[in-house]
Amino acid sequence: MVERTFVFIKPDGMQKRIAGRIVSRYEEKGLELVAIQKLHITRAMAEQHYAEHKGKPFFEGIIAAITSAPVVAMIWEAPDVVAIVRLMNGATNGALAEPGTIRGDFAANFTDNVVHASDSPASAKREIGIFFPNF
Ligand code: CDP
Ligand code: MG
Numbered sequence: 001m002v003e004r005t006f007v008f009i010k011p012d013g014m015q016k017r018i019a020g021r022i023v024s025r026y027e028e029k030g031l032e033l034v035a036i037q038k039l040h041i042t043r044a045m046a047e048q049h050y051a052e053h054k055g056k057p058f059f060e061g062i063i064a065a066i067t068s069a070p071v072v073a074m075i076w077e078a079p080d081v082v083a084i085v086r087l088m089n090g091a092t093n094g095a096l097a098e099p100g101t102i103r104g105d106f107a108a109n110f111t112d113n114v115v116h117a118s119d120s121p122a123s124a125k126r127e128i129g130i131f132f133p134n135f
Helices: 009-014 020-030 045-047 061-065 081-090 102-106 123-131
Strands: 002-009 034-037 069-081 113-115
Touching: 002 020, 002 081, 002 123, 009 020, 009 061, 009 069, 020 034, 020 069, 020 081, 045 061, 045 123, 069 081, 081 102, 081 113
Parallel strands: none
Antiparallel strands: 002 069, 002 113, 034 069
């Protein structure tokens, strides 16, 4: 069944100037780009996006990181796209992510790990509602 996921390239990925390479990886995998926009995430959007992590020790750090500079937000579509993109992105901690994954190849720590992707179809729907209300 066709599914959608929400992805954004975090400010550290933008600073590394690898946005195009990341988009290419998803395209080469055969995923369909539905929407793409560069934007500066507000504090309110960031808190809503990471609401599940409120109160955790890394919460303030990740909010500060994703609001520090513009990101590129996207919707991707394909059968099983949520799981496929999570696999392609790799483990959360870039230091432990497998080489060959996006985080494994481009990140070396926990907070600045280049890319976000939804962890379930329900999360994707919620996150798309925050960033792309018309989709
Ligand atoms: O992004 P992902 O779904 O893989 O991980 P998460 O557990 O939902 O955490 C959200 C984000 O918070 C991560 O991508 C990291 O940037 C950050 N984080 C962190 O800085 N330190 C942790 N111990 C866990 C997460
Ligand atoms: Mg997550």
